[in-house]
Amino acid sequence: MKKPTNFKPNGQVVRNGKSVYSSIIIKATPDKVWNTLMNFEQYPTWNPFITTIIGNPIVGKTIAATICPPGQKPMQFKPTVLQNQKNTEFRWIGTMGIPYIFDGEHVFQLQNNNDGTTTLHHFEYFRGVLVPFFKKMLEQNTQQGFEAMNLALKQQVESYSVAGK
Numbered sequence: 171m172k173k174p175t176n177f178k179p180n181g182q183v184v185r186n187g188k189s190v191y192s193s194i195i196i197k198a199t200p201d202k203v204w205n206t207l208m209n210f211e212q213y214p215t216w217n218p219f220i221t222t223i224i225g226n227p228i229v230g231k232t233i234a235a236t237i238c239p240p241g242q243k244p245m246q247f248k249p250t251v252l253q254n255q256k257n258t259e260f261r262w263i264g265t266m267g268i269p270y271i272f273d274g275e276h277v278f279q280l281q282n283n284n285d286g287t288t289t290l291h292h293f294e295y296f297r298g299v300l301v302p303f304f305k306k307m308l309e310q311n312t313q314q315g316f317e318a319m320n321l322a323l324k325q326q327v328e329s330y331s332v333a334g335k
Contacts, residue, residue: 187273187297188305190312193289194320198327200257200280200288206327207260207278216326219319227254233262239311240318249276257282272300290323292316 196203206212210223221244225233229251238244249264252275259279266272274296281289294316296308 187295187301188308189293189295190308190316191291191293192313192316192320193291194324195283196288196290196324196327197286198288199286200282202330203280203288203290203323203327204257206323206330207280216322217319218322219315227251227260229254235262235264237315239307239315241314242307242311249274266298266300270298272296272298272304290320292320 208227210225210227213223214221218238220235220237222236223233224235225231227233232248232250234246234248236244236246247264247266249262251260251262253259253261257280259277261275261277263273263275274294276294277292279291281291283289294312296304301308
C-alpha cells in the first residue's frame with residue numbers, strides 16, 4: 171500500500187535517504203493494537219520480522235532488538251527510543267555504530283479510524299553513506315518484513331479481540 175500524499179510523520183525524521191512504508195487496517199481500537207505492539211515479551215510468539223525487543227521503551231533510552239528480514243540473517247542492534255506516545259506512536263533510531271554510516275529511524279503510528287478500526291502506518295527512514303549499497307535489500311526484504319509483521323500483528327490483535335481478551 172502506498173503512503174497517503176497528505177501523510178506527514180511527526181518526530182525526528184531522517185532526511186536524504188531511503189524510506190520503506192507499509193500500512194494495514196486492523197479491526198480493533200488503537201489501545202488494543204498498542205497493547206500488543208508494546209508487549210515485547212510476546213514478540214517471539216507472533217512477530218516474524220522483529221523477533222525480539224528487550225528493554226524499557228523510555229524516550230532517550232536504548233533497547234535491544236533483533237530483526238529477521240525475509241531471506242536475510244537475523245540482525246541485532248540497539249536503537250534509541252525517540253518517541254513513545256501511548257496509543258499513537260512508537261519510534262526509535264538505530265545506527266551501525268557511527269551515525270550517518272547507516273541509520274534507520276523506525277516508526278509505528280496508529281491512526282484511529284473512529285469506526286472500531288485502526289490503521290497502522292509502519293515505516294522506516296534510512297540515511298547514510300551505505301544506504302545505496304542496501305537499496306535492493308530495503309526495497310525487497312525489508313518491505314516484505316514490514317508487510318509480514320503488519321499481517322501478523324493484525325491476526326494477533328483480531329484473534330485476541332475475538333477471544334474476548
